[in-house]
Amino acid sequence: MGRQLGVGEGVVKVEALHGGISAEMRRLTIGSRDGGTRELVLRSFVDVEGAEEWLNREAGALTMLAGTGVQAPGLVAVDATGAHCEYPSLLMTHLAGQTVLDDDGLETRVPMLARQLVAIHALRPVERPGKYVALTTADTVVTPEGADEDAWAAAIDTIRRPAPPYEGRFLHRDFQPGNVLFNGAADARITGVVDWASTSWGPADLDVAHCSVNLALLHGPAWGLRFAEAYEQAGGVLAATASERLYWLVRDALASSEEVQQVSQPWREAGRTDLTTRAVEQRLDAYVTTLMNTLG
Missing domain, CATH: 3.30.200.20 (Phosphorylase Kinase; domain 1)
Structure with a gap:
């Protein structure tokens, strides 16, 4: 060095x-x-x-x-x-700024996150990164204890289907509040996006789904649903049908079931001590259930 x-x-x-x-x-x-x-x-x-x-x-x-x-x-x-x-x-x-994981100010931050992701998806690199990877399968999903069994069974059946057709976009692939920096001032603004090790080529829906489930686990299921709306309001284009959107949203939500402990520990270290592994599992269950009830 x-x-x-x-x-x-x-x-x-x-x-x-x-x-x-x-x-x-x-x-x-x-x-x-x-x-x-x-x-x-x-x-x-x-x-x-x-x-x-x-x-x-x-x-x-x-x-x-x-x-x-x-x-x-x-x-x-x-x-x-x-x-x-x-x-x-x-x-x-080093980029100035800090991650913000608290509930306060979400009404302002969520549209900013959406606009930032639209800008990322608008990039057209000369050399495309590799195709996205989604490792979760119907057989690797970990259903939380006490979860809504009918909703989870329906969600798992959803990802047994072939992936819907999509128009490829440049994906961050781990775009979520933990990788976005804000200036921390009253006039909040994004100062940068970090962790680009998983960049890939695939559907915009997949990046949106990833940020959505993180927002749902951090702040509650309703915020996961609102992010997709904010993305479209910012000019982003998602899959045309509800069933196609559901596929990507559910796929990334179920992926989180396999790594609840790994995801929640950094949040607790950052001050969100309320987000115990069990609390995050319960929020994930509520989010998956809400997706199936809303779009399923």
Whole structure:
């Protein structure tokens, strides 16, 4: 990493950043001889399968995003195989801002999130990323204890069907409140979007579904449904029929059933101590039930 610093620069402070699931994040304060400082972020994958592919994908995305108007970290360097770093790592610029996971201000933030996602989907990279991956199957879904069995059975049957046809878009693939930074001022605005390691090509509905389920788990099922509405109000285009929309919404909601603990722990570390694993399971059940009752 030292090769990426200027003459006379050195690391004067290292601070662990919380909120990530698959990677360790550290904010590095870089000092210069004249007393000035700047900040970088080091993202390292420790014993993570596929780290090389993830880091190369993120490096490519950050390079593509430069100058597009979508605020993202700037790529400084990448060591996808861990040849020079202890672990496969990516070094990038630090974005000002903070994630906001509280209920207060949702009425303002949700439309902002929707407009930001529409802007991401409008990007047309010269080289498309790989096709989206959806690992969840009808056989891997974990139905929460005490869940509405009829609703979950219907939801699982929904994803047994072939995926609907779609018009491909550039996807962030993990667009959700934990990866969006706000300035924290009274005139709230988005200062950047982070974690581009899963970028892919696929239906806009899938990114919308992912953000929707995260909003539902953080703030309640109604907010999951409202995000799709906000996305369309911002100019985004979703699948034409209710059954097609339901497929993508349910697919991503059921994917969350397999990783409730992994998803909720960073939220608790960020201050949402009310979001116990059990509380999140109950919200997921309520959201899946609401989807099936509304669109099923």
